[in-house]
Amino acid sequence: MRILVLGGTVFLGRAVARQALAAGHDVTCAARGTSGDPVDGAMFVTVDRDDPDGLRAVEGTFDAVVDVARRPSHVRHMVTALAGRVGHCTFVSSCSAYADAATPDQTVDTAPTLPPADPGDEDPSASAESYGRCKVTCEQLVREGFADTFVNRAGLIVGPEDPTGRFDYWVARHARGGEILAPGDPDERLQFVDVRDLADWIVRAAEEGLTGTYDGIGAPMTRREFHAGFGGTGSLTWVTQDFLTAHAVEPWSGPRSLPLWLPLPEYGGFLTRNITRSLAAGLRTRALPETAADTLAAFGDTRHITGITEEEEVELLREWHAQ
Ligand SMILES: NC(=O)c1ccc[n+]([C@@H]2O[C@H](COP(=O)([O-])OP(=O)(O)OC[C@H]3O[C@@H](n4cnc5c(N)ncnc54)[C@H](OP(=O)(O)O)[C@@H]3O)[C@@H](O)[C@H]2O)c1
Numbered sequence: 001m002r003i004l005v006l007g008g009t010v011f012l013g014r015a016v017a018r019q020a021l022a023a024g025h026d027v028t029c030a031a032r033g034t035s036g037d038p039v040d041g042a043m044f045v046t047v048d049r050d051d052p053d054g055l056r057a058v059e060g061t062f063d064a065v066v067d068v069a070r071r072p073s074h075v076r077h078m079v080t081a082l083a084g085r086v087g088h089c090t091f092v093s094s095c096s097a098y099a100d101a102a103t104p105d106q107t108v109d110t111a112p113t114l115p116p117a118d119p120g121d122e123d124p125s126a127s128a129e130s131y132g133r134c135k136v137t138c139e140q141l142v143r144e145g146f147a148d149t150f151v152n153r154a155g156l157i158v159g160p161e162d163p164t165g166r167f168d169y170w171v172a173r174h175a176r177g178g179e180i181l182a183p184g185d186p187d188e189r190l191q192f193v194d195v196r197d198l199a200d201w202i203v204r205a206a207e208e209g210l211t212g213t214y215d216g217i218g219a220p221m222t223r224r225e226f227h228a229g230f231g232g233t234g235s236l237t238w239v240t241q242d243f244l245t246a247h248a249v250e251p252w253s254g255p256r257s258l259p260l261w262l263p264l265p266e267y268g269g270f271l272t273r274n275i276t277r278s279l280a281a282g283l284r285t286r287a288l289p290e291t292a293a294d295t296l297a298a299f300g301d302t303r304h305i306t307g308i309t310e311e312e313e314v315e316l317l318r319e320w321h322a323q
Pocket of ligand 1: 033035153
């Protein structure tokens, strides 16, 4: 197949291109080239999608296109530029498109989405809600523009080449061992998907002509299972949400945060999606120890992009034990 990856210079786009090449396809990636390089073996076309005519440089027809865009204008221009030249279309959306982050175990069939972005208010970086609303608009544009669309609402994507540092905070932390501050309750759940598993599903979806809307995320596991998946010699000290909040520890990512930790009950549904429909439609996920080992091999145990520092962890544990 001739597959066009709009993006392909970073993380998921690169993984899709790599997977498509490995499956024997002819792959073209189109981006500015500012975020990184395309994988070896892919043809690269330099485009700037901020320009309404920016995709003019992409010539010919494609059996499938994969788009990771966040801006509705990018998708609007893409639909116009590729009309009649593309067969199957995968749009990588996000679970941030959902309106209700609190209710656990929601399914793709029944969970309501946010309203679309207001016209002229299409900056996905303005807030988490703007990002979600922009994705909703992008989804609508893709469905209107192409007959065969696979909308893949990705959840937390992890693994080698992840630029965010959220998952590899835990990879590095477990590799270091010692007393590890584990946030929340061991029975709380979370979920994620290895970037290679998501890319594999996206490529097979194009090959098989899969259509419809699905969540691109692995099955929920408990935080106890999550930490056990890293192996290592460290010992966990579970620290409650109330303590963390009282000590100005941030959720999810960023300075003084505990990556992948989210406050409850307001985020009780964000990392507990029911993926029965995705599994039935072909999603296959590898076990956490493999993702953890490969991420450790890719980044080592010293990379620290986000999360509390070693000194902050020591101090927080000291205060936890002192109370
Ligand atoms: N990471 C997560 O945990 C997570 C969770 C849920 C959903 N998602 C979704 O999953 C996808 C991740 O995609 P990704 O890993 O490939 O990362 P990304 O950061 O979304 O990649 C954006 C791609 O688009 C290109 N691009 C950006 N602006 C452009 C422009 N003006 N013109 C042309 N190309 C442009 C970038 O390349 P250049 O900068 O080189 O142009 C890059 O290749 C996204 O759709 C994201 O919303 C991610």
